[in-house]
Amino acid sequence: MLIVGLTGGIASGKTTIADMFKKEGAYIIDIDxxxxxxxxxxxxxxxxxxxxxxxxxxxxxxxxxxxxxxxxxxxxxxxxxxxxxxxxxxxxxxxxxxxxxxxxxxxRAIVIIDVPLLIETNKQDTVDKVVLVYTSPQGQVERMVKRDGFSLEEANNRLAAQMPIEKKKKFAHFIITNDGPCEKIQKEVKKIFRELKKEEAQKRKKF
Structure with a gap:
């Protein structure tokens, strides 16, 4: 078994990425x-x-x-x-x-744990691998306004209060840019899932 933390900034599209991993065969645990x-x-x-x-x-x-x-x-x-x-x-x-x-x-499961504040709460060591979802600040603000009903000011304030994505990147084993065509993102997810399967097999050999 391999435990993978899926994280990213607020409204970065983690749930969409988690769904893609699920289609590949991963088990999803949604912390939210x-x-x-x-x-x-x-x-x-x-x-x-x-x-x-x-x-x-x-x-x-x-x-x-x-x-x-x-x-x-x-x-x-x-x-x-x-x-x-x-x-x-x-x-x-x-x-x-x-x-x-x-x-x-x-x-032998690949378990994807969707954790919004994995790195902020210093829990990155509780998982085997970290997948970071990145999207543009503009995309995050648009999602918060549309999805959560925030005003533009509220959304920008929430974004400003987040840990900068550059700080999160150094903890990530894989980074998915959640901007652009869906097909491109799906290909990236498939590629990462194959890598995770290899990691799981190697982990099993150690035991």
């Missing part, structure tokens, strides 16, 4: 999806988040309003740290469960 699961109403982390941030961050159906929480932690480092201390351990538990489930099915 897990982060939503662990704070569903009734879950321990949900109660802790509400206790710290108040009921004003809840929607009418009692689910967390992720945009409200995001706006708070974006401008308050202390609350951001508290939020991370609540949800990161829960995410780590679920991630391990999912990896073990995959291992039982296929001990």
């Amino acid at each position: 999806m897990i982060s939503r699961e662990v704070v569903k109403p009734g879950k321990p982390a949900w109660g802790e988040v509400v206790h710290i941030f108040g009921k004003e961050v809840l929607n009418e159906d009692q689910t967390l309003n992720r945009k409200k929480v995001g706006d708070i932690v974006f401008s308050d480092a202390e609350k951001r740290k508290k939020l991370e201390d609540i949800i990161h351990p829960e995410i780590a538990k679920e991630r391990l469960i999912k990896i073990n489930e995959i291992a039982k099915k296929n001990d």
Whole structure:
């Protein structure tokens, strides 16, 4: 088995790239999806988040309003740290469960873990390889406005607060530029997947 961290800047198109890897035969673990699961109403982390941030961050159906929480932690480092201390351990538990489930099915699996903040949280050493998705700043802003409903100013502020992509590049084993024709990107994904399969085989030989 080979564990691969798929990361990149905000709105860089990681999910699209993950889908391409899935079509090649990779198993995908979506950390953003897990982060939503662990704070569903009734879950321990949900109660802790509400206790710290108040009921004003809840929607009418009692689910967390992720945009409200995001706006708070974006401008308050202390609350951001508290939020991370609540949800990161829960995410780590679920991630391990999912990896073990995959291992039982296929001990030669290529597992792609879609982790937005892999490098920012210094977790790059928890994976065997790092694939970095790069897209132009303009493309990131356009996605945030269209996908997340941010204003142009909000999108630019979020982008400015991110770790510069140049710093992330030095941690990456593979870099995918997610601009240009889809066919070109798919070819790059296929090429990287072949390399990952070779890496997995070499890793197995060591044991």
